[in-house]
Amino acid sequence: MVELTSYVAAPLCGLVLRQLGADVVRVEPIGGAPDRSRMPRGRQGASLYWAGLNGGKRDLAVDLRRAEGRELVADLICAAGPEADPGGGVVISNNTRYEDLGFENLQARRSDLVHVLLTGTRDGRNAVDYLVQASTGFPTITGPGSGGTPVNSVVPAWDIAAGLYLAVGLLAAVHERRETRRGQQVEVALEDVAFAAAGAVGYLAEAQLYGIGRGPSGNEVYGTYGRDFVSSDGTRFMLVVLTLGHWRRLLEATELTDAIKAVEKAVQANLDDETQRYRYRAVISGLLETWFERRTWNEIDRILAPTGVLMSAYRTFNDLAADDAAVLRQNPLFQEIEQPGAGHYLAPGSPLVMGGRQFGPAPAPVVGADTDEVLTGLGIDPDRIARLRADGCVA
Amino acid sequence: MVELTSYVAAPLCGLVLRQLGADVVRVEPIGGAPDRSRMPRGRQGASLYWAGLNGGKRDLAVDLRRAEGRELVADLICAAGPEADPGGGVVISNNTRYEDLGFENLQARRSDLVHVLLTGTRDGRNAVDYLVQASTGFPTITGPGSGGTPVNSVVPAWDIAAGLYLAVGLLAAVHERRETRRGQQVEVALEDVAFAAAGAVGYLAEAQLYGIGRGPSGNEVYGTYGRDFVSSDGTRFMLVVLTLGHWRRLLEATELTDAIKAVEKAVQANLDDETQRYRYRAVISGLLETWFERRTWNEIDRILAPTGVLMSAYRTFNDLAADDAAVLRQNPLFQEIEQPGAGHYLAPGSPLVMGGRQFGPAPAPVVGADTDEVLTGLGIDPDRIARLRADGCVA
Structure with missing residues (x-):
């Protein structure tokens, strides 16, 4: 499957599928996506955050501002049938900038296309986790409540949940495709994920029925x-x-x-x-x-x-890293990886254990590490690859 | 599929599958599970929290302390083939108390059993979201940081993520079963879900490479x-x-x-x-x-x-409920439901939109609402159902 993603939620969807064995190709702007260098960073400057979300994926660097670049990516998305590759004809995206890489145009080329799209809000506005936190209520009951100031959580809970909902929708759509041979678009709005959770724990119903009277929770568990x-x-x-x-x-x-x-x-x-x-x-x-x-x-x-x-x-991240990360070493979730541009450390694999099988971590690619391999796989000959590279269309 | 679940994560897995169209039967202790009456509650005492996590499921009330009760549940789990029902032979559980409802015993009865199990920690200890928050680092960098006190988030982020990982694992296992005709156990530890997230955003790597020097984040977004x-x-x-x-x-x-x-x-x-x-x-x-x-x-x-x-x-839950919940009404995620024991309110459906289809909310069942129907579906005649009920084995 192909990823046209950035930030947390959509890359996490690809990571979850990759850890289950899918071949995932990230399509990367030349020089890297806007979040490619996001802190924290390793010793040689590689983003530890980006590495954490993109382990084991392949990487194609291409200039999407060029029609030729977009055409290559559309070819990649539409290549190979689901018989040969259940991940073929599947694209994960949080990007609606390029119409020729949108659902309608890709589906016209491949009717069984599964297009998994993250948006900010249901009505199409941009949003990020911190904004969704503000708009959906939880920060107003979080923390010690000094001075009535809401407290945001540093856990990107809505990004994480949205990425996992995308993965659920992707698997359900691929499942359905096997029956019907038809594809579909799967959409998740980040804000809706938070609203669904606020509904699931009863807080929206409570506010509608009575109003919520209680103030910030401090570290007390509500209801028990x-x-x-x-x-x-x-x-x-x-x-x-x-x-x-x-x-x-x-x-x-x-x-x-x-x-x-x-x-x-x-x-x-x-x-x-x-x-x-x-x-x-x-x-x-x-x-x-x-x-x-x-x-x-x-x-x-x-x-x-x-x-x-x-x-x-309570443990700090430094506590978890203390004594050569003894706490993490005890847990088979973690294995050592060597991340290019960052160094050697213990990274988590997937928390899913299936039939006793554990899916370990893998280093993230460097930008364009797999450009030649991916293009060759599309049947593009070395001369054209060299020309595309010289033109700055791929890297 | 059958649910032997309580609290948030495992019921959420069932909810996500139910919203995608699966028939989900909750197996309920007679009188309700320990969290059945958790706050907040509706006007007639029904838990709004429990209702939010169990909408649209069917409910079988049975005494699992009796061998006969467990035998009925094992029959229910092992009934019907995957050809007839892709959810047949699938069980979601966060309960390891009853060995005869564990993976090994059920698999001996049905080799293609998919058993989805939530545990607290990888090494089998109990845990809940607030504990996992403490053990995995995030509260120590959350909030304004007055006096060095960690701040827990009221969002049960790890429960939500664990429930969604369970759903991903369940779909992947059902997928695999179609190919191989073999089932498997899918396991997720709540704590591992938090560790995986701490790894994904680079914080564990950062702590191993340098230590994390920064203090609590307040409401500032890290890295941008x-x-x-x-x-x-x-x-x-x-x-x-x-x-x-x-x-x-x-x-x-x-x-x-x-x-x-x-x-x-x-x-x-x-x-x-x-x-x-x-x-x-x-x-x-x-x-x-x-x-x-x-x-x-x-x-x-x-x-x-x-x-x-x-x-x-920033909006409070009361803001979201203001003006007859105008904010929620604008969003097609929400529809009105009438929840027995609670009242009439807007509830969210699934944040997944597939091929333009929206999966709306549904009221949760009352305890034992479907006991007769489920037992009849197992081929149990009315006389035996009456006897089981009179014995207090079902309700």
Whole structure:
């Protein structure tokens, strides 16, 4: 399949498919796409961000401002049949600039074309993750809420979800093509992905039915009992009480059963119910806070591990890289790669494990690394490739 | 396909498939799963969160603590062939409690079984989104960073991404089954999904190569120029300068071209480069802040719209619900549903649009709504259904 993509979401779609075994050719503007040098960067300047999203893909550098360049790319997209290559006639794009590479024109050349397109908003406006965060509500209930300022998340959650929705749509369309021999366009708007999530967790329904009264959440889990604490030796950790069993064993282990019984009597509530635990979380937290402040993280971990209560210490990215990345090394998700222009490091493969098979990471290509190979595969002879290169149409 | 799921990620996988047309039967503990009543709730007590994740599914209430109950569910999972039903022999689960509903035992009954399993961590520990947030680094660079406290995001980004990875794996496995007639287990660990994202954006590589020196990001976009501002009339909005064209037109529109030229001379940098804009963002922000403070949001929007600079005002969930949810009504993603136990509201369908087809929302079932129908479909006669119900094995 062919990628005409930049930034996070659409390249992630290609990465997910590549990790499942697809041949993915990125079509790259000569010199690289606008985000090709985005920080953070490796020692020789290669973007670690770009490398992370484009591992294992092939790379064709071509000037799309030229009709001849676009014609080559259209040939590439429309080459080979689905019998020979289930990824043939499949294109992933977040680019609507060039009409001759749009769905209608490509479909006229190949009726079974699957065209997977990311847009910003449903009505066609541009958007990026931070904008979608602002327009869909979540930052206004995120963070400690000092001064009523919304807090954006550094996790590009909507980009990631959009990339995965594109991959779902791509697989469903290829599936359908096998039955019908017809292609189709698959569209996802970044903003719709965030709206769908806000609907899925009930926040849009809640606002329509009542309005949402609560303010920013801090680090408290909404609707159940969970928040962050600090041990006597300064380890900050997240604790979540997911089940009634957790709750009862947590009280036993911290010797708070009687105190909580007295609290229940005083406020006339049954804290076995998670909704009540959420309502009276300040009282619970006050008691637990004191218990945690008097114990080291090792003691806390030792005493609470048998309760099943969910706990995890906060880690920085530097913590994850400490001791030669010992934490990452333990996890078979990670393997060492040598990334041209960046160096040697542990990179994650796909989180999908299928039939016990793990799909490992691979270095990203350098711009135009596969130009000759891709063009030769299209039946273009060496003389014409040399001419295209001399003309600056490919690189 | 059959769902043995709770919380967010695994039910989302089923929802995505349901919205693509699959018949999805939820297997529900009698009285509902632990998260069945999670807040927020509708007027008659139905969970809006649960409803948001389970729209359009069928529901079988059965006591899985009984061997007879588990046997019924195993029959349901293993019924019908993939020729008759591509969703037959497919199960989505985040539950490893019952061995007879695990992959090995089900596969012994049906060799083409596709078993899609969510776990917490790769090594089998339980985890939830907030824990995974803590263990994988992002909260330590999120938010304003007052006092060095990490900030969790209220967006369950890892749940959402994990649910979508499960859907990708499910479709890929069903695809493969058509070729090979063999099934397989598809596994995703919630924590691995977050690690994969931290790798994809280059943060893990950066930490391994140098350590990450920067502190919390506030609302500034890392690596390019973007942050939040406030207009003279108090509208807070996000602004992102994505391209060189945006940058130049923003300076013209705000009459800051000369000031920025002088800044470039003073600091000896070329702010046409996005990395330099990121580096000198404090200077740029100081200039822009003053310009924005002197203009209303309407003026800002009018003057900057032609520049292409990306902007969006922050909206609360209540803003989205205001004026009879006018913002949501404009978007064909949303349709009105009547949710039993909750009321009438606009809910989102799938963000996937395929061949112009939109997959709308549907109400979630009530517990056991489809028990009779599902059991009858398994060839169980009314007498036995009545007996199972009287015994409390189904409801």
